[in-house]
Amino acid sequence: MTDPTTAAPPGGSAFAAAADGFLPGADRSRPPAAGDLALPVTGAKLLGSADGRPLRVADLPADTDWVPLGTLDGIPAWATDLATADALPDRALGWASLGWASLAAEVPEPYATLAGRALAVITWRRTHRWCGACRGELTDLPGETARRCADCGLYVPMQLSAAVLVAITRPSPTGRADELLLVRHATGPTGLWALVAGFVEAGETLEAAVHREVGEEVGLAVDRLVYFGSQPWAISGPGVLLAGFTARAADPHAEPVVDGEELTQAQWFGLDALPAELPPAYSISRWLIDATVTAGRR
Ligand SMILES: [Zn+2]
Numbered sequence: 001m002t003d004p005t006t007a008a009p010p011g012g013s014a015f016a017a018a019a020d021g022f023l024p025g026a027d028r029s030r031p032p033a034a035g036d037l038a039l040p041v042t043g044a045k046l047l048g049s050a051d052g053r054p055l056r057v058a059d060l061p062a063d064t065d066w067v068p069l070g071t072l073d074g075i076p077a078w079a080t081d082l083a084t085a086d087a088l089p090d091r092a093l094g095w096a097s098l099g100w101a102s103l104a105a106e107v108p109e110p111y112a113t114l115a116g117r118a119l120a121v122i123t124w125r126r127t128h129r130w131c132g133a134c135r136g137e138l139t140d141l142p143g144e145t146a147r148r149c150a151d152c153g154l155y156v157p158m159q160l161s162a163a164v165l166v167a168i169t170r171p172s173p174t175g176r177a178d179e180l181l182l183v184r185h186a187t188g189p190t191g192l193w194a195l196v197a198g199f200v201e202a203g204e205t206l207e208a209a210v211h212r213e214v215g216e217e218v219g220l221a222v223d224r225l226v227y228f229g230s231q232p233w234a235i236s237g238p239g240v241l242l243a244g245f246t247a248r249a250a251d252p253h254a255e256p257v258v259d260g261e262e263l264t265q266a267q268w269f270g271l272d273a274l275p276a277e278l279p280p281a282y283s284i285s286r287w288l289i290d291a292t293v294t295a296g297r298r
Contacts, residue, residue, distance in 0.1 A: 021110035022077075024117055025070035026145045032066045034058035037077035039069065039118035045097040046115050047082065054111070067125065069117050072110060079118040081126060100234040104282040112282065116234030121145060124158045124239060131156075160239040164209045165197035167288040168222055169296070170249035172270060178296045179268040180289065181249070181256060182275070183218065186264050193275045195285050196266075197242075206243050214247075218256035218266045222247035228291070231284035244284045246292060271296040 066078040136151030146157040182193035198213035228244040256266035279285035
C-alpha cells in the first residue's frame with residue numbers, strides 16, 4: 001500500500017503547483033524567441049533531449065511552424081508537429097520520445113502538464129484541418145485555440161471531453177475498516193484495479209454522470225456524492241478533463257454486478273487490504289484511492 005505521507009493529498013498537490021507555474025494560452029502576438037520552450041510532437045509522443053534538458057526554440061530548425069501553448073513561469077512555450085524526427089538538427093544531442101503516461105510518471109510538474117497540453121493541442125490540430133460542414137479548409141484564429149472555416153465561417157474551438165470517476169465506499173460487513181469498490185476493465189491496462197469511470201453525456205451534469213455510470217457499470221446506487229478534484233488527462237486523445245468524486249454505497253449490502261464487456265471484475269476491498277495493482281501515482285484515480293485510505297484511518 002502507498003504510504004499516504006508521500007502520496008499527493010486530496011485535490012492533487014501536483015496540479016495545484018501546475019496552476020502557479022503553467023498558464024495555458026494561445027498568444028501569437030510575439031513570434032517565438034530562441035530561448036522560449038519548445039515541445040516538438042511526433043505522432044502521439046513528445047520529443048525531448050535525451051539528457052532531460054528542456055528543449056528551446058533555438059534547438060529546432062528556423063523554419064519550424066510553432067503553435068503557442070501558454071507560459072511556464074513566464075516563459076512562452078511552443079509546440080510543433082513533426083512528421084518525423086529525421087529532419088532534426090544535430091543528432092549528436094540525442095533525442096528521446098515519450099508518450100504522456102511515461103512523461104507524467106517521470107517528468108516533474110508543471111512540465112508534465114505543459115507536455116500534456118502540447119500533445120492535446122497538436123493532436124486536435126491534426127484531426128481538425130477541414131470543415132465538418134462544408135469541407136472547406138480551417139484556419140487558425142489569433143489568440144485562441146480555435147479555428148474557423150474560411151468558406152462558411154464555422155467556428156471550431158478545441159473542445160474538452162469531460163469524464164467522471166468515483167471512489168465508492170461502504171462500511172465493512174464485518175465491522176473492520178471501510179471497503180472501497182475497485183474494478184478491472186476489459187480493455188487498456190486490464191490488470192489494474194481502478195475506479196468506476198466514464199464520459200459525461202451531452203445534457204448531463206457531472207453528478208448525474210456519476211450516478212449513471214455506477215448504475216451501468218456495476219449496478220449499484222450511491223449517495224453522499226462529494227466533489228474531490230480534477231485532472232487534465234492527455235492519454236485518451238485530445239482534451240479530456242477528469243473530475244473525481246467520492247460517494248457511499250446507498251445499500252451497504254449490495255454487491256456489484258459487471259456486464260463482462262466494459263468491466264471484467266468489480267470487488268469490495270477493505271481499505272487496509274487493497275490490491276497492489278493500483279493506478280499510477282500521477283493519476284487522479286490514485287489520489288482518490290490514497291485520500292480514501294487516509295480518510296478511512298481517521
Ligand atoms: Zn465550412
